[in-house]
Amino acid sequence: MTISDDRKRKLDGLFKAFSIVADGTYVFVCDMQYNFSRWSKSAVDYFDLPGEYMEHAGEIWGEHIHPDDKDSYDESVDALFCGKATSHDMQYRTLSRDGHYVMCTCKGVVLFKVDGNLDYFCGSIRNHGLFGHVNELTGLRNKYGFFEDLRSVISKEQPFVVSTISLTHFSDINTVYGYEFGNLVVQKFARKLVEYIGNRGLIYRLDGVKFGVVSESLSIDELKAYYERIRSMINDGFMVDNRDIRLQTSAGAIAVDRFPVSDKVVYSCLVYTVGNSKRYRQGDMEVFDNRLTKENLDKLERLEAIRNSVAHNYEGFCLYYQPVMDAATETLKGAEALIRWQNDRFGLVYPNDFIPVIESDAIFPVLGEWILTQAMTDAKRFIEKFPDFVLNINLSYVQLKRTDFVETVKRILMETGFPTKNLCFELTERCRFVEKEILYAALMSFRQMGIKIALDDFGTGFASIDILKYITFDTIKIERIFVKDIAANEKEERLLGIFTDVAATFGSDVCVEGIETETIRDIVKKYHVNSLQGYLYSKPVSLEDFLAKYIDH
Structure with a gap:
């Protein structure tokens, strides 16, 4: 629901009034009807927020709050929006853009309409960690x-x-x-x-x-x-x-x-x-080569637009789904969820063109939550027809490094009602940046919840035999580079045999990606392979096309 011009003018007026009296603090005003907020520019800059105007600002702000303080914060904000509380007064630690937590005091009140319904939530935040811009040790600007x-x-x-x-x-x-x-x-x-x-x-x-x-x-x-x-x-x-x-x-x-x-x-x-x-x-x-995409304008401009889209209720983001087929019967077994972004100016943008860079951005965990929530919400329609359908979602190393990520997954599972037995998390090559102990702890928690774990891009980079020694995977996914020339390259076929033997040794199923022709499929099926994925069956398609082809027909 888009905020009206009249409501936005009123929000700006309230913001200006509060800014005059709130000396030395950050000011925020939230239109509770539209969940649309305006925040002080200084707060946006200090805490690396998406912008002065934000949709769902409370959720975005919540991602910056220390995990040990977040439950209390969530409880307080929920009480405000449910009408159970009329004011907010608490202290918590908040992550600044330089990666350090600072203590903040937040105070706010709810303004009501004449009919008693929620209207605005207005308040201020005092940053107790703001004291100059000079590093004491070196004397340089910090x-x-x-x-x-x-x-x-x-x-x-x-x-x-x-x-x-x-x-x-x-x-x-x-x-x-x-x-x-x-x-x-x-x-x-x-x-x-x-x-x-x-x-x-x-x-x-x-x-x-x-x-x-x-x-x-x-x-x-x-x-x-x-x-x-x-x-x-x-x-x-x-x-x-x-x-x-x-x-x-x-x-x-x-x-x-x-x-x-x-x-x-x-x-x-x-x-x-x-x-x-x-x-x-x-x-x-x-x-950084910002000349790589001159044909689509500059990569920096595109990243800026993508970042703004996250702040504006994920405008332009959508999920595509590529089917995963049972190798024996070639019937639908599951699907992999793949993020896409598009707008009128830049067209359709694939994840490889923005995920590696935006992973470094403070806003990425918010986008990661949206992907999980949207994918599980979409896939509930799939499992109504196919009870054993498995949804594959790629995890970022940034998500796995967060101490509260397991709890985040539990919350999303509860909110969406998605069965854990139908969920599989894929580890991508960049997950090698996570310390082994942290990675192991997170994956063990997921396995205890009944979530399956897949190792993507096996044989490349991070996805090597080494990780199999300390983590058990339900599925090993073999990357398309190992089968794209398999019809003409005997070494590729030998490698496939070795990979399937390794998977069998560790008790893992095998999914082969890059099945683009019947010839590749026929060669691959000679080996112990459980599932197939590739353009022979379907390229990644929109939710509507996936439903039309596999679910609703």
Whole structure:
């Protein structure tokens, strides 16, 4: 339900009135009829919220609240919207955009219509953790100052470059020499950065041992050259308190030359690139290529639009479903849910073009919840006709790293009424970024709930035999690259035989993806394979098309 212009004007008027009297706090006003809110710009910036205007702001804000405080928060907000309470006054810890929890006090009241129905929820939030933008250890601007300056540079709409540099394996320094000495190393490295960059850019101490660089005068090539000089210096060693210290680094960068673009999208791209630098490029600077999609306009603009869509009730997002067929009977066995996004300007956008980057964004857990909820809601119609139907949903490593994710899944299962026996979570290649202990604990919880677990992309990257030693999988999914040339490549067929033998050894079923021709299907079916997936049966299709083809006919 879209808010009317008249209601929006009234909301803005209330917001202005509260802003005048709420000195030193963040203000919010929620139209309870439409669940549409306006929040202070300073709160949006500090906590990395989607925007000043938000639909379902309470749920989005709830994702930032510490897991130990969230139940009390949810209970209080539910009481407001159910009419059981008329005011809200509580303290909780809230995740800021720099990844740290700060204590906040939130106070609000409900305004009622003449007829007694809920009208507006208005209030203020005091941030007890806001005290300046300077890092005490290094004297550099901190992460909050970084974002403040980044927004200022963006507002000029002139080209600039921005980079993050991370010290890798720094915990070894603290372990060997102690934290006090580690602080000396951080101070020395910060001074070296300032010395090398000089007046050609601004240096920032971000969280942990990460540093930021913003320059309006350097090109990407020049920035890379400075980084290599710094990297060479610390690799060769530099003296700290009479000790010769050698460090390793990773770095990501982006040249921003198209506007408008938000600081949030720029930072998401930086997190993505510095991660790639560490994992795939041995510390070489990874530059985000914003020229990859010039035919569809710029990738940054698209990511900005996608991010805004999440904030506006997931506008443009939908789920497609690709059938999974029983290998023996070639009848419908289940389906994999796949996220899509589209709008009039950018057309249909596939997940590989935005998920790896938006995973780094604070808004991603909200989107992940929507995917789970929507997929289970849709699939309830499937299992009415096929009681043994299994819904496959891909999990992100970001979701699995969250301490409250298991409880989130339990809540969604309860809200949707979806049977756990009909649900299968797929682990993707990027789940290798989760610590084994955390991953194991989450998956064991899901298995105890009756949820099946599948290992996607077996044989590539993370999905190797190693993980089978400590996690039991119901299904191993063999990626299409291992069968696409199987008719002409005897080695591919041998590999398929090896993979199915490995699966049998560990008691796992096998699903083969990439079944695109009858020839591929016939060869694959010679082996111990339980299910098939691919274009021979169907490409991923919309919910309506899936229902028409498999459910309603």
